Amino acid sequence: MKELVGHGVALITPFKKNGEVDYTAIPKIIDHLISGGVDYLVVLGTTGETATLSENEKKHLISTIVKYNAGRIPLVIGIGGNNTNQVIKNINSIDLSPFVAILSVTPFYNKPNQEGLYQHFGAIARNSSLPIVLYNVPSRTGVNLLPQTVFRLANDFSKIVAIKEATGDIKQAQTLLNICPGDFLILSGDDETSLSMLLAGAKGVISVIGNAIPEEFSKVVHYGIEGSVKEAYQTQNKILDLIRSIYDEGNPTGIKVLMSALGLCENYLRLPLVPASKDLYDKLNRSFKKFI
Secondary structure: OHHHOEEEEEOOOOEOOOOOEOHHHHHHHHHHHHHOOOOEEEEOOHHHOHHHOOHHHHHHHHHHHHHHHOOOOOEEEEOOOOOHHHHHHHHHHOOOOOOOEEEEEOOOOOOOOHHHHHHHHHHHHHOOOOOEEEEEOHHHHOOOOOHHHHHHHHHHOOOEEEEEEOOOOHHHHHHHHHHOOOOOEEEEOOOOOHHHHHHHOOOEEEEOHHHOOHHHHHHHHHHHHHOOHHHHHHHHHHHHHHHHHOOOOOOOHHHHHHHHHOOOOOOOOOOOOOOOOHHHHHHHHHHHHHHO
16 A cells, blocks of 8 residues: 555645635645655545535535645545444445545444444445444543554454554553554554654555645655655644644644645634634744745
């Protein structure tokens, strides 16, 4: 899965003031990311506020992104949930031909144990025509997909090819890197700890900050993969405060402030998320001035 190596960006979903999806902003965003050196795009992920999108909006969003991307860089689609049978139905109901892989989050709210997680992803793998990227983000789901379970899944299902590890726990990431098969890709899903993971052996990042500063963060990712330690840290240090600040009031609250500052979309979110407070808005805009 060389398509998943490098810098992937979890796309935001732009909204208008009236709450509708702003499909006209998609081409500008995609051009911005491709010109910034991003290696692939993740559609319908957490950063895209997918939980608030209707089925028709998802279909239109997929169609718009696929059409405008026009095969220029690979696309990954987010299809996950806490109802295993429904996840499988969703996989079978979508035209997956434009995509190289499915990103599937651990079941939320149900809080399955490790055997439940294994069986959930095993069922998805058996029913998917595309490779599966596991998505572990305990801060959102309330459950942690442990390294030994990932090891079992990687060995037992050829369709399961990678994990987006978003715990921010470098010890857990190192365990994954140590025990998983060599062709199984470990990808960082936490912007701040991405460089540490890359230098430890991870093969890529699915980022949030890359929406706004794709060129700068792509450099961090590729320096990290290459083992260019000095250059990687020099580049990361210039953007570290910005990376931290965008999460002060949650994601994608912060990143939408930056995208708005770039003129790529308006600064609107869907409830239950709300736009950044004035203090954070001002803080982000001050920090972002040097990148505009």
